[in-house]
Amino acid sequence: FYLGTKASQFCSDLPFLFKVLSIQKALSIQVHPNKAYAEELHRTRPDIYKDPNYKPECAIALTEFEALCNIRVHQEIKEMLKEYPVIASLLNPATVKSFEEGDETAQKNSLRELFGQLFDCHDDKIKAAVGELVENLHKKGDLSRREAMALRLQEQYPFDVGIIFSFFLNYITLQPGEALSMDPDEPHAYISGDCIEYMANSDNVIRAGLTPKFKDKETLLKTLTYQMKRPALVQKKVETDIDGCKVVQYGSNYKEFTAWSFEVKSGIESPGKVFEEPAILLTLRGHGTARFGEDKEEIAEGDVLFIVPGTTLSLAGTSSDLVAYICHSNFSG
Numbered sequence: 001f002y003l004g005t006k007a008s009q010f011c012s013d014l015p016f017l018f019k020v021l022s023i024q025k026a027l028s029i030q031v032h033p034n035k036a037y038a039e040e041l042h043r044t045r046p047d048i049y050k051d052p053n054y055k056p057e058c059a060i061a062l063t064e065f066e067a068l069c070n071i072r073v074h075q076e077i078k079e080m081l082k083e084y085p086v087i088a089s090l091l092n093p094a095t096v097k098s099f100e101e102g103d104e105t106a107q108k109n110s111l112r113e114l115f116g117q118l119f120d121c122h123d124d125k126i127k128a129a130v131g132e133l134v135e136n137l138h139k140k141g142d143l144s145r146r147e148a149m150a151l152r153l154q155e156q157y158p159f160d161v162g163i164i165f166s167f168f169l170n171y172i173t174l175q176p177g178e179a180l181s182m183d184p185d186e187p188h189a190y191i192s193g194d195c196i197e198y199m200a201n202s203d204n205v206i207r208a209g210l211t212p213k214f215k216d217k218e219t220l221l222k223t224l225t226y227q228m229k230r231p232a233l234v235q236k237k238v239e240t241d242i243d244g245c246k247v248v249q250y251g252s253n254y255k256e257f258t259a260w261s262f263e264v265k266s267g268i269e270s271p272g273k274v275f276e277e278p279a280i281l282l283t284l285r286g287h288g289t290a291r292f293g294e295d296k297e298e299i300a301e302g303d304v305l306f307i308v309p310g311t312t313l314s315l316a317g318t319s320s321d322l323v324a325y326i327c328h329s330n331f332s333g
Helices: 035-044 074-083 093-101 104-120 123-140 145-156 161-168 217-223
Strands: 016-023 029-031 057-061 065-071 169-174 179-182 188-200 206-209 236-242 245-250 258-264 273-275 279-285 287-292 295-300 304-307 311-317 322-328
Touching (some): 016 279, 016 322, 029 161, 057 258, 065 179, 074 161, 093 104, 104 161, 104 217, 123 145, 123 161, 161 169, 169 179, 206 217, 258 311, 311 322
Antiparallel strands (some): 016 188, 029 206, 057 179, 057 188, 065 169, 065 188, 236 245, 245 258, 258 322, 279 304, 279 322, 287 295, 287 311
16 A cells, blocks of 8 residues: 555554444453563564554544543552552552652552562452452442442453452543543553544553453563553644534644544535545545545445545535544654
């Protein structure tokens, strides 16, 4: 396929992946390594880590969308360990104290030790702790959304260590149109809902829980940054908002990808937009036309088009309103 003159200076393959996810069962808690570590893992363990690329990613909510992302801030973890003593019981009290009372460096070092202790626990110990946690939640009755999620995770992945680990991560609910950004080396999991997902082109995954697949504990502990921070939402910029047509760009900190949403009413055509780098268009809903200069293509729900670099594109709703998303690389800024 054709990358064009700009993208081809930086890559020899399409630099992004573009997906639609409909999540009925939680996806695994996972981390994607940074570029340097991905190269090392691919060189030393190519049977597991299939390519040398990193995979930052973003997800745009199409419905209400539940996710876990990033490690919670220090104070919240302290309060969590007191609120759920069964979780604290899996950890070394001296390490917990160091985490609670130390400076920022001590907190990060202690957090790494705590995660190591958690993932070193024997399966029987994890099973007993999850069982006690679930029993306590059933007795509690008036549950938070996080707690209700934990009960659903127990139904989906009985007695998985990820149920415990989830309490160390931020729980977030996105509304349609909101978007979440995930950097390399940060833990995350998509729990439920529909989304558009776009990311750098890689298959490297380090799993931590909520999965029967291989969990690479040592690599996980080495990869994590142990930064305790709030979730990062993608900044949106409305490029066009006129009667019957709204075009929104979803920003990105990475050159490999950026995304756009197009909402065009029946009988309306969007202004022409030039795409200088390779792009993929996904028709989410409705019927319409995609105009490329003098040429046009009929599109309907589920249709996917590749947009050749240098193309001027406009979208129009025909027999019904049209909703489409486009992802493209952004090496030229």
